[in-house]
Amino acid sequence: MRPHPALSGTPPKGIWWPIGLGTLLRLFQIWMPVLGVHSWRQADTAAMARHFSQNNTPIWLPQIDWGGASAGFVESEFPIYPFLVSRMYALTGVQEWLGRGLSVLCSGLTIWLVIRLGRRWFNPNAGWWAGLAFAVAPLGVYFGRTFQAEALLLLCAAAALESLSLWRERRSRWALALSWIGLTTAGLIKVIPLLWLGLPLLMVQLTAAPRERAEPWPTLLNRSIRLLSSAWFWLYIGTSLATVAAWYWHAHNLGQSSGLSFGFWGAGADRSSASLLLDANSWINLLLRVVVRLLAVVGAPFLLLGLHKSWRTGGGQIAISGMVGLLLCTIATMRSSTIHEYYQLPLLLFSSPLIGLGWQCWQPTRPRWQPRLVLSLGLAISITVLSVDYWAVEQRQSRAWMPLARTIRNELPETARIVSVTSTDPTLLNLARRQGWLISSKQLTPERLQRWQAAGATHLAGSFVWDKTYRPMPDQREQRLRTLAGSSPNAWIDQRRQAYLIPIDDLHPQH
Structure with missing residues (x-):
């Protein structure tokens, strides 16, 4: 008897199915002005792109609109995303759908990389379903077409993970360089990826081959000693941290001279909160957000199943370390995490392969109508959440403003x-x-x-x-x-x- 595709490791279809579906969902209302959920964040990014284009200022001098009578130079994250958009504006004029289009492109490439990560950590079939889970997640769809750098951030993180894995297998210098670029760019876009991305990158080097059983502690200790004695490791980490620190030092000086800042540092940053950490309602709300907007409800049981099946494998440990890193970031930035839902967005990089593995383990034992029903239900929930919580808000605010x-x-x-x-x-x-x-x-x-x-x-x-x-x-x-x-x-x-x-x-x- 011919084995079921899920058991043989053969993907059910070509990778263009999840990439195409995810891209199609992200193209919806791409022409909308910068309005909707978290529009304030998008507005600042769009303003930077407009000023880069109109004033032809260099990338190290980002400008916003709320500087009063001043030029509006602001302390900010490294503005690579608005600068890239401004280069397109130089050809077409200010067309904000181009910024959304760049996010869609980055998100589509990330779906492809998530498929590769799922293959690498588990098997081809799990990778295909991982791509589909990432493609239809409501939060991934919305922030995969907003005018902000989150889609580029996820692309850089996924590229860093995949490239470092390639370097470990083949010792290819270009793969190591690409991983460094991904990590450093992610850190420049936002500082916190140095933790939630740094941990799984470390696990890539310390764990056994992703599909193998976890190694005993003595072997893991030996790997750690060898890694710490490696010159490339310190060069990789040191130059990345130095580059990120250099930018934020410059950004701080720019904010000091202009008086304009997004409030990264000091008491005014207000990112953490001890009271929220101890508040059960805060954690319940975060959990509901993750289950509904990140996992579309039906992904939750498959995530748990994937965790159960993989926690003793190298690939599972890499994915789990990313989730642990995100939990630590949430604890460190509790107030911001409860307000800004895109702080949970990177969870998709690690939960999607686990969901793919869980689905692969569950699907073959079920009659054909059950998987079809679950897939239809997941897509319906995703579109409903997107329609009610996101797309309708853009339309309503557009009519008002x-x-x-x-x-x-x-x-x-x-x-x-x-x-x-x-x-x-x-x-x-x-x-x-x-x-x-x-x-x-x-x-x-x-x-x-x-x-x-x-x-x-x-x-x-x-x-x-x-x-x-x-x-x-x-x-x-x-x-x-x-x-x-x-x-x-x-x-x-x-x-x-x-x-x-x-x-x-x-x-x-x-x-």
Whole structure:
């Protein structure tokens, strides 16, 4: 009898199936303006790309929109993603779908690398299903087409893992160099990959061949001693850390001189929280987010099955070390992790191969209709989550904010400086493609209006019903803003009285 494909290790189809499906899902609404979930993060990235293109500034001088009357140079992560987008802008002009397209390209390549990692750690069949799990994960789909560097970050991490494995097998220098580039670029994009990526890279060197049983402690100790005595190991680690440190030293100095920063360091960073670490609700919410948005619910039992089947193998230990690294990063950045769901996104690199292995072990023993039902259910859950939690939010915010943004683009000169009444959210400034100030509606005072006017502010802009682009405006502040707009003879108010654009000259201190 011919063995079942899952048992023989033969992938059920070509790798273009998961890559094609994942790319198709990520192309949905690719033309949308930079709005939606985490639009504030995307807006800053899009602003950097626009400024790189328009001002022809070098990559080490990133600019944002909320610098007031200044040039807007900011302390930031290494801006390789917006700089790459700006090179495309040089050919076509500012077309923000190109930034989303770059994310889709990076995400498609990552699906291919996840398939390779699944093959390497387990077998070809597990690799194919790993690619499919990564392709349809709701969080992977959404952040695989957003205007931010997360898709490039995952690509670099996956490339570092695959290349270092190739180097271990073949001792190819180009593979080692490619792994170094992947690790270093990931660290430049965000510092925390040095932990969640560094641990599995270390395990690649210390474990047995991925498909073999784990080695005893004496052998593991011998491997560790040999690795620590290797010159290439210290050169690899040392130069990577030095490169990352050099950039963040430069970025810190840039922030010190401009006064503008994303708040990486110091008490103002507010990334960790002891109270959240001890709060059971925080962990329950994170778990639900992972199960629903990362694993599409049906992936959870196959992840557990894959962990059970692989924890004594080299490949399983590599994947588990990545998950442990992410847990440590979550503990170190608990507040940020609970707010920014893309902090859990790298989990897909390690959970997807385990899900693929779990599926491979479960599928052959079931009647054909059961796997088909589970696959259909997983895809339906993924599309439902994407539709309700992500795509619909982009459409709703576009209807609320784009009329105001287009009015600013069309009626005001490019040199106009806008006071955006959207608290700390720069989305409106990016949509309008203007620079200026960010202010909360509760901080509007005659003294501030006078200072902005003296600094060159020309207009006050915002919404009556939205404080940030995603947070409703309190009733009392809405009434105050409507009164303020009504006092201006030249104010622009949209047809539904949702937004306003008021010349600063119309606003006198008594208002």
